Amino acid sequence: MPADLPxxxxxALCHNHARFVAEALDSVAAQTYPNLEVWLVDDASTDGSPDIxxxxxxxxxxxxxxLLPENVRNxxxxxxxxxxxxxxxxxxxxxxxxxLPERVARQVAFMQEQGPRCGMAYHDCELIDEASQHVRNFYYRTPEGRISKPQPASGFILADVLARHFISTPTMMxxxxxxxxxxxxxxxLAYEDFDFCVRASPRWEFHFQDALLTRKRLHPRSMSSKAHRPGDPNAASTIRVCEKALALCQTPNEWAALAVRVRWELQQAVRFRHPREAxxxxxLLRQVTPLNLRDRLLGVAAALLNYVYR
Structure with a gap:
């Protein structure tokens, strides 16, 4: 093994992925990078995944x-x-x-190029359906291949992390x-990526690699498909991460970005009739920013939800 290969x-986290796990693990075995440590973790699956x-x-x-004896979540x-x-x-x-086969090799090389303060690197990915067929890529691009949306960001990017969604979690190293x-x-917490990015981005650089190295599966049982719907397991965790961000914001841009995030989450809580979260x-919004008229109307809507659904 070459001494310079970290x-x-x-x-590899599995919970009831029996339909997909073989394709996933074949992709791990096919990596061109030679210096790998692989952990297969089953979170108390009930669909035959442990046997695979x-x-x-x-x-x-x-x-x-x-093999975990009980479901402990991600x-x-x-x-x-x-x-x-x-x-x-x-x-x-x-x-x-x-x-994809070159994923690890190319991402390690990229992170090493960015230097020791690069705490995380991410890239573009292909979104696929349950049959592994192409849906689209995560980033929309112009005919010339330039990214049009969402725009990635690099450096110390707490404000970006708070204000918008532009990192596809499966691409992260x-x-x-x-x-x-x-x-x-x-x-x-019920999920990990938003919290990791919020807590790490003030002290570590994040860098975008303009490459397509991962395929992310879209299916109705994924956690992202349940966002803001009844029984959403992530809502309370999102609020907790936003509360953590209160102690991390230092610049006007970061405070404004946190206000954008909290305001958007509040709108979703009102829209989908979640009185406690609203x-x-x-x-939280009152702590982050002076309230405008629309904010106050959202506050009235939250109070009405609590009256109707208490």
Whole structure:
């Protein structure tokens, strides 16, 4: 093994991905990068996924298998493997997605080019359906190939992270020191990416690599498909991350960006009739920014929701 190739940890998280996990793990096995540490983590699946993971672990003796006896959700499941791992760079890989063969090799080279303060790199990805057919790419591009939306950002980008969605989570490669500084993922949350980006971006550079190296699967059982709907598991976690951001914002741009985020989440809570979340978000918005007329009307709507649905 060449001495200058850092170890990369791939933490493959599975929960009821039996339909997709073989394609996902084949894509791990097909990586051109030679210095990999692979952790297969099953979060108490009930669909036969553990048997598939066992087969792949047996066929790849260097891979590690961790079968969790109860469902602990993404953040804790990831941490269980991360604490046992040792890679200099880490990929949080959901086993309904697919890595293109050059993914790890090209992303490691890119992160090394950016220098030691690059805590995370991300890139474009292809969105695919349940049958692995092309839907579109994450970034919309002009006929000349230039990205038109959403515009990526690089550097210390807390304001961007707060104000808009422009990072496709499956494309992220994280530096181990960055995760260690944060204490891993926050296990009290239902999901990890927004919290990681908010907490890491004030101290670590994030960099966009203009390449397509990952395939992200769209399907109705994914967590993103449940956003803002009844029973959304992410709503309370999003509010908690926004509350954390209060202590991290330092510039006018960052405070304005947090106001944009909280205001948008409040609008969704009102739209989908979530009184508890709407109340918390309105209280948070009052801490972030002076209220305009529209904000006050949203506050009235939140109060009415609590009256009607209490």
């Amino acid at each position: 170890l990369v940890t791939i933490i 993971l066992r087969r792949y672990a047996a066929a790849n003796p260097g891979w590690n298998l961790l 953040c804790r499941a990831f941490n269980e493997a991360f604490r046992r791992s040792s890679g200099a760079f880490v990929i949080d890989f959901a086993t309904d997605d697919v890595l 994280m530096r181990r020191e960055t995760l260690m500084e944060l204490g891993g993922y926050d296990e009290t 109340t918390r978000l309105f209280a």
